Amino acid sequence: MGILMETLEAIQPVRRDLEPAVRAHLDQLTKPPRSLGLLEDLAAQYCLITGTDRPVLGQKKIFTFAGDHGVAAEGVSAYPQEVTPQMVRNMLAGGAAINVLARLAGAEAAVVDMGVKDPLEGAPGLIRRKIKFGTANSARGPAMTEDEAVRALETGITLAREAVVAGFDLLGTGDMGIANTTPSSALFAALLPCPVEEITGRGTGIDDAGLVNKVRVIQEILRVNRERLDQPLSTLAAVGGLEIAGIAGLCLGAAAARRPVVVDGFISSAGALAACRLAPAVRDYLYFSHLSEEAGHATFLRLFRVEPLLNLKMRLGEGTGAALAMTLIEAAVRIYNEMATFASAGVSGKE
Amino acid sequence: MGILMETLEAIQPVRRDLEPAVRAHLDQLTKPPRSLGLLEDLAAQYCLITGTDRPVLGQKKIFTFAGDHGVAAEGVSAYPQEVTPQMVRNMLAGGAAINVLARLAGAEAAVVDMGVKDPLEGAPGLIRRKIKFGTANSARGPAMTEDEAVRALETGITLAREAVVAGFDLLGTGDMGIANTTPSSALFAALLPCPVEEITGRGTGIDDAGLVNKVRVIQEILRVNRERLDQPLSTLAAVGGLEIAGIAGLCLGAAAARRPVVVDGFISSAGALAACRLAPAVRDYLYFSHLSEEAGHATFLRLFRVEPLLNLKMRLGEGTGAALAMTLIEAAVRIYNEMATFASAGVSGKE
Numbered sequence: 155m156g157i158l159m160e161t162l163e164a165i166q167p168v169r170r171d172l173e174p175a176v177r178a179h180l181d182q183l184t185k186p187p188r189s190l191g192l193l194e195d196l197a198a199q200y201c202l203i204t205g206t207d208r209p210v211l212g213q214k215k216i217f218t219f220a221g222d223h224g225v226a227a228e229g230v231s232a233y234p235q236e237v238t239p240q241m242v243r244n245m246l247a248g249g250a251a252i253n254v255l256a257r258l259a260g261a262e263a264a265v266v267d268m269g270v271k272d273p274l275e276g277a278p279g280l281i282r283r284k285i286k287f288g289t290a291n292s293a294r295g296p297a298m299t300e301d302e303a304v305r306a307l308e309t310g311i312t313l314a315r316e317a318v319v320a321g322f323d324l325l326g327t328g329d330m331g332i333a334n335t336t337p338s339s340a341l342f343a344a345l346l347p348c349p350v351e352e353i354t355g356r357g358t359g360i361d362d363a364g365l366v367n368k369v370r371v372i373q374e375i376l377r378v379n380r381e382r383l384d385q386p387l388s389t390l391a392a393v394g395g396l397e398i399a400g401i402a403g404l405c406l407g408a409a410a411a412r413r414p415v416v417v418d419g420f421i422s423s424a425g426a427l428a429a430c431r432l433a434p435a436v437r438d439y440l441y442f443s444h445l446s447e448e449a450g451h452a453t454f455l456r457l458f459r460v461e462p463l464l465n466l467k468m469r470l471g472e473g474t475g476a477a478l479a480m481t482l483i484e485a486a487v488r489i490y491n492e493m494a495t496f497a498s499a500g501v502s503g504k505e
Numbered sequence: 506m507g508i509l510m511e512t513l514e515a516i517q518p519v520r521r522d523l524e525p526a527v528r529a530h531l532d533q534l535t536k537p538p539r540s541l542g543l544l545e546d547l548a549a550q551y552c553l554i555t556g557t558d559r560p561v562l563g564q565k566k567i568f569t570f571a572g573d574h575g576v577a578a579e580g581v582s583a584y585p586q587e588v589t590p591q592m593v594r595n596m597l598a599g600g601a602a603i604n605v606l607a608r609l610a611g612a613e614a615a616v617v618d619m620g621v622k623d624p625l626e627g628a629p630g631l632i633r634r635k636i637k638f639g640t641a642n643s644a645r646g647p648a649m650t651e652d653e654a655v656r657a658l659e660t661g662i663t664l665a666r667e668a669v670v671a672g673f674d675l676l677g678t679g680d681m682g683i684a685n686t687t688p689s690s691a692l693f694a695a696l697l698p699c700p701v702e703e704i705t706g707r708g709t710g711i712d713d714a715g716l717v718n719k720v721r722v723i724q725e726i727l728r729v730n731r732e733r734l735d736q737p738l739s740t741l742a743a744v745g746g747l748e749i750a751g752i753a754g755l756c757l758g759a760a761a762a763r764r765p766v767v768v769d770g771f772i773s774s775a776g777a778l779a780a781c782r783l784a785p786a787v788r789d790y791l792y793f794s795h796l797s798e799e800a801g802h803a804t805f806l807r808l809f810r811v812e813p814l815l816n817l818k819m820r821l822g823e824g825t826g827a828a829l830a831m832t833l834i835e836a837a838v839r840i841y842n843e844m845a846t847f848a849s850a851g852v853s854g855k856e
Contacts (some may be wrong), residue, residue, distance in 0.1 A: 191818030467542030467726025494600025
């Protein structure tokens with residue numbers, strides 16, 4: 155049995171049976187019950203995911219998956235494709251936003267070449283998992299074969315597995331890939347499903363005419379690949395991207411190992427959605443970090459019924475939202491573990 | 506001239522003239538322009554406050570001001586008054602939520618006795634600035650004399666001055682004081698102004714009957730003190746609290762020293778509002794950390810036209826929201842200082 159099938163079968167629901175004990179502990183801490191709001195919910199979720207009422211938060215790691223997209227040829231992005239390898243090198247040198255925010259969060263930042271259209275020679279520190287030199291143009295046919303999509307998913311799964319073995323308890327997702335809001339919108343439209351217009355935004359900053367073109371291109375992607383949209387895996391292969399499949403794999407691998415994943419913004423949400431369609435129980439293992447300014451993200455969050463932790467009007471990707479949200483999750487686990495109880499501190503309760 | 510008058514005269518507007526240079530720098534960083542949203546705004550605000558386009562973020566410190574309230578006798582709180590000194594001791598021992606979150610933010614947590622109704626003997630580490638053993642019952646007359654309010658304001662001012670001299674660049678506010686949502690709501694109602702019902706909530710958790718009583722008590726506070734509500738200082742003295750005046754003083758002292766203050770939730774916002782009414786230019790020196798679950802906080806933020814950074818459904822006070830928001834402000838300054846530029850990283854711009 156392959157890694158993907160084995161992982162899908164290994165994913166179990168989170169430990170809901172632990173919730174009463176976890177909430178009872180939170181209510182004993184020196185604060186009015188539930189007064190820490192979402193921090194208490196985050197701590198409880200962490201306990202249920204990791205299967206204990208004595209949670210441990212070890213190391214944190216954010217994987218930024220990079221890939222290129224044949225559909226960039228359709229003029230859907232404001233930036234040229236050469237920016238993908240340039241930004242990969244910038245990340246490896248520590249100069250990108252994700253590096254700054256991961257350092258602040260105390261998280262390791264890793265960059266994975268899933269399918270950059272450049273050999274990326276040199277590039278010390280790069281995790282080399284290139285499946286191919288960019289996807290095919292999905293407006294003309296499938297972006298990937300199903301075999302390629304499985305290999306990309308299994309790459310993400312294996313990275314999650316290895317990270318957990320190495321002591322990373324909290325994983326985060328990120329993306330880098332010029333034009334990748336287009337395959338993300340196509341995936342949302344196919345997997346939610348929802349109308350293309352409601353899930354398509356300006357990405358890195360296209361103008362009004364560019365947006366009209368982008369919507370038309372995504373509709374064409376869905377039309378050309380319509381016979382491949384009946385299953386999550388074939389949909390991911392046909393209209394997705396290599397880095398998006400890597401993100402989906404990371405979510406699957408972490409859930410199978412009972413570890414939470416902090417999902418970044420728009421592109422990462424597309425990967426997370428694909429993972430949830432492959433294994434619905436994955437959903438409870440995910441923290442959705444922030445509401446992206448990318449127009450379609452609010453649509454996804456509403457239709458998928460999740461509340462993001464932050465709303466900072468960001469639209470950068472890379473894992474920047476995940477890095478910021480990791481600090482909130484760490485705060486929640488520390489509150490659970492480090493606060494005094496009413497009894498231990500000698501504080502009176504309600505009258 | 507007294508410390509208060511000297512400080513009010515020293516407060517200058519932030520350096521709006523620096524904004525073009527600051528925004529130009531942000532636009533040179535390796536990301537689509539404005540794609541880091543509020544983080545970019547926070548960084549710009551930090552530059553304008555501290556008066557430089559080369560911002561420095563040194564140490565961080567959160568002051569939790571503690572005080573008791575004579576109005577607690579009117580049955581406005583779910584907890585007994587003895588909890589104020591108990592929680593002060595819990596904070597000094599490191600077991601309160603503020604300790605956990607300040608540690609995570611890398612901020613020093615200080616506790617200031619502004620007017621706890623307990624001698625707090627022993628209590629190592631406590632900053633002793635007690636003006637009196639709790640305010641008088643403001644439902645029967647003024648909570649403080651104007652002289653007491655001035656002394657409380659000057660205490661906060663002096664603490665801010667000393668902190669800045671000691672190398673603290675980012676200050677945060679917090680509160681501890683059983684019943685202190687009542688004087689806060691009274692202050693908001695008088696200073697915004699707004700109807701009592703729109704600014705009054707359940708505090709640490711009173712029931713429906715308790716809320717009806719609390720609204721009635723606040724209306725009585727405003728009626729009894731109606732002749733003292735014509736000036737900000739006399740209003741603060743009549744219906745406010747010693748810890749609230751300390752918070753207001755910290756805002757004034759920081760603004761006079763050109764340093765930002767991260768304002769916690771409901772009670773801290775009341776102190777911040779008093780500071781802004783005493784010196785309107787203070788407003789631009791403040792970061793409002795989060796939207797509290799305390800019902801009236803949304804009313805204040807809407808009427809005062811400020812957007813909070815976080816919405817985590819918290820309602821604890823102590824400085825817990827300020828601690829979490831400090832990490833966002835540190836993230837913003839680090840982004841400004843540590844990211845590579847398009848030129849330095851060799852990354853292509855828009856097509």
